Amino acid sequence: MDSPGNPPLASPRGVLADFLTARRAAVTAAEHGLPEPAYPRRVPGLRREEVAQLAGISTDYYSRLEQGRIRTASRAVLSAIGRALLLNDDQQRHLFHLADPAVPEPPAEAEQQVAPQTLRLLANLVDTPALVLGRYLDILAWNQLAAALLGDLAALPPGHRNYVRMIFLDPYVRAMQANWRVRAREAVSSLRMAAGAYPDQARLHELVGDLSAHDDDFRTWWSQHLVTVQPFGHNQLHHPIAGPFNLDWQALTSLDDQEQLIVLITAPPGSPDHAAIQRLATWARRQGLQPSHPLGC
Numbered sequence: 471m472d473s474p475g476n477p478p479l480a481s482p483r484g485v486l487a488d489f490l491t492a493r494r495a496a497v498t499a500a501e502h503g504l505p506e507p508a509y510p511r512r513v514p515g516l517r518r519e520e521v522a523q524l525a526g527i528s529t530d531y532y533s534r535l536e537q538g539r540i541r542t543a544s545r546a547v548l549s550a551i552g553r554a555l556l557l558n559d560d561q562q563r564h565l566f567h568l569a570d571p572a573v574p575e576p577p578a579e580a581e582q583q584v585a586p587q588t589l590r591l592l593a594n595l596v597d598t599p600a601l602v603l604g605r606y607l608d609i610l611a612w613n614q615l616a617a618a619l620l621g622d623l624a625a626l627p628p629g630h631r632n633y634v635r636m637i638f639l640d641p642y643v644r645a646m647q648a649n650w651r652v653r654a655r656e657a658v659s660s661l662r663m664a665a666g667a668y669p670d671q672a673r674l675h676e677l678v679g680d681l682s683a684h685d686d687d688f689r690t691w692w693s694q695h696l697v698t699v700q701p702f703g704h705n706q707l708h709h710p711i712a713g714p715f716n717l718d719w720q721a722l723t724s725l726d727d728q729e730q731l732i733v734l735i736t737a738p739p740g741s742p743d744h745a746a747i748q749r750l751a752t753w754a755r756r757q758g759l760q761p762s763h764p765l766g767c
Contacts, residue, residue: 483538486535496515525547558698561698582608592763597615597751602731609631637654638654639680646708663697663699718737
């Protein structure tokens with residue numbers, strides 16, 4: 471549940487209205503070459519009438535969208551609004567999704583199960599940290615090297631095995647990030663994208679409420695409706711065992727469950743970064759760190 475004082479996941483106006491309001495506040499008149507008024511702006515960002523003018527729609531129509539009195543619009547109108555709000559491709563797709571009346575009701579939340587074939591893949595990757603992320607970036611499965619990289623995942627309470635939570639609230643994972651603010655904003659954006667048009671799921675409420683109560687940066691970035699989808703990326707770490715090194719990561723969608731991502735973490739063979747992973751693998755074996763599902767179980 472949300473703690474007192476935490477922002478709700480969606481206002482009574484709805485997720486579409488919340489998203490439009492947040493993105494409008496992030497765009498300045500100068501970015502569109504609009505003249506500043508003679509009087510100071512009461513709030514940051516564009517005014518509703520400016521967005522409407524840039525999108526070529528009436529101010530009344532746009533206002534009703536932000537007020538939640540209209541919950542959908544044509545793709546042509548949404549595209550025009552997206553251009554006015556300077557949305558990137560991910561944000562534009564998110565806008566389409568939020569305004570899609572054909573989106574079905576969210577299914578009842580159930581425990582996600584990782585396919586045995588996927589578990590076998592993770593176990594066989596002896597020089598590649600690998601894990602499976604579920605809805606809302608919960609860590610559903612991991613191999614020994616992922617435990618060496620992120621800490622003893624098996625020792626964490628299940629509710630704490632969440633990538634976003636660990637980036638913000640786990641001192642071990644947070645301290646490793648050479649560019650923590652970049653990684654943390656990416657994590658918030660990914661969680662916001664995962665939340666999509668279904669902001670009322672119990673697990674999401676629990677996670678966002680916990681993070682909002684304990685971290686001011688999360689609370690601020692969540693309210694800004696940051697949205698992004700990154701299928702691959704680069705990370706710099708300062709690992710207490712392997713030292714400083716760089717990693718590449720790639721997220722693959724599981725065909726068995728579209729809400730599961732298989733994340734593979736790699737470095738070029740023969741590079742100092744790959745040597746750091748090998749040192750980490752040796753240490754993990756000596757420590758007896760456990761994967762989520764040992765091979766053969």
